[in-house]
Amino acid sequence: MATTLLRAEKVVTLDAQDTIYQPGYLVVEDDRIVELGPQSTPGNRRFDREVDLGPRLIMPGLVNAHTHSPMVLFRGHAEGHSLFTFEGWYNTIRVVEEVLDPDMLPPAVAVSCAEMIRTGTTCFADQYFWMDKIVPEVRKSGLRAALAYGVVEMGDEAARERELAAAAAFLESLAGDSRLIGWVGPHAFFVDNSEEAMALEVELADRFQTGLHIHLATDGSEDRYCQEKYGQTAIQQLKEMGILDHPILAAHCITVPEEDFPTLAEHPFTVVVASSSAMKNAAGAAPLKAMIEAGVNAALGTDNVTNNNSYDMFKEMQITGKLMSLRERTPNAVPTRHILEMATMGGARALGLEDEIGSLEAGKKADLISLDLTEIGWPPVGGQDVYTALVYAVSGMHVRDVMVDGRWLLRDGRWTTIDYAQARADLERVHAELEKRLAE
Structure with a gap:
């Protein structure tokens, strides 16, 4: 089983207790979160991978x-x-x-x-x-x-x-x-x-x-x-x-x-x-x-x-x-x-998946995202609370990392599973064909 330690400046769990860790960490084992907490490193332990996301906020996907x-x-x-x-x-x-x-x-x-x-x-x-x-x-x-x-x-x-x-x-x-x-x-x-x-x-x-x-x-x-x-x-x-x-x-x-x-x-x-x-x-x-x-x-x-x-x-x-x-x-x-x-x-x-996704909790699937805290929209930190910032001040373009089932789909703003340039070129091609059919 592969274990990954994720560290970040802030972890917003959206659990029933509204737990926020600042700073915080998560341990992902294969496709699930097995541990999370309020410090940067969970004791003196070894992991297969350690990823320090720095000034980013981790939250549920x-x-x-x-x-x-x-x-x-x-x-x-x-x-x-x-x-x-x-x-x-x-x-x-x-x-x-x-x-x-x-x-x-x-x-x-x-x-x-x-x-x-x-x-x-x-x-x-x-x-x-x-x-x-x-x-x-x-x-x-x-x-x-x-x-x-x-x-x-x-x-x-x-x-x-x-x-x-x-x-x-x-x-x-x-x-x-x-x-x-x-x-x-x-x-x-x-x-x-x-x-x-x-x-x-x-x-x-x-x-x-x-x-x-x-x-x-x-x-x-x-x-x-x-x-x-x-x-x-x-x-x-x-x-x-x-x-x-x-x-x-x-x-x-x-x-x-x-x-x-x-x-x-x-x-x-x-x-x-x-x-x-x-x-x-x-x-x-x-x-x-x-x-x-x-x-x-x-x-x-x-x-x-x-x-x-x-x-x-x-x-x-x-x-x-x-x-x-x-x-x-x-x-x-x-x-x-x-x-x-x-x-x-x-x-x-x-979708009947409330026991698997929707919040960051031990035992749930490792479906999560990170947002860049150095981007516009966040300051002053002592002014708006984090929920207000997430709803009203930021956008999807603040997202830097995306993980599903413990697998990175986006890393540092780059897709890991999709060749976007090729997909977009293919879309333009089939759209041109659709336009041609509609004009006939």
């Missing part, structure tokens, strides 16, 4: 709980359009996807993984199709991921059978994988996934003991449909169908009625707030403060970079904090510590 990694290929294609309505999504994105070649996806996924690593994400929840083109790139990157096979069937029986068969084959292919988890990804309940499909998707999730990654309540379509057909809200209908008994990762939740918050809190349900995407699409702000107060688990995501343009989760934390204060007309409406919780343990909890 960030969890991007909702994105679509291939869609970096569409960055810039939806400017001025809202993707938060069915018509906007279909006419802007779906029509582009119809001319895609699956072989265009690998360089897009590689670039997305590189951007996530560079800005401090160590685990992400993805939703898309053609997973056979996505999985190899994510594996090569070294990132941890919950990959959901995206299902769009629009009530068509042939499409339903085809997509669910592909989803089942994908889930089977990830059995036993130590870093990649398979999920089922109905794109949007009641919108482009019929009740027949929903029932089969739940059966699939049961069969593979996994969850459902969905979009929910971006413009109220689900509630309008369910009120007209069933005489109740979409959440109450999902409860009646038994779907809420399964782990659900629900992106956006902007228009969920407040009366449904207690129901969500009683079930394994996570709201994933993607504030940059919601703002850019003029969709409004999710009622995050009220959801948290009701006991709903909350996580943070960037959404795709067609909507957002950036994978930087530090930016996402900052924007979320400011947007929620604006929405509530209350400064610090969602405290900085809770925003950090959303970006770490909230996402881990949503």
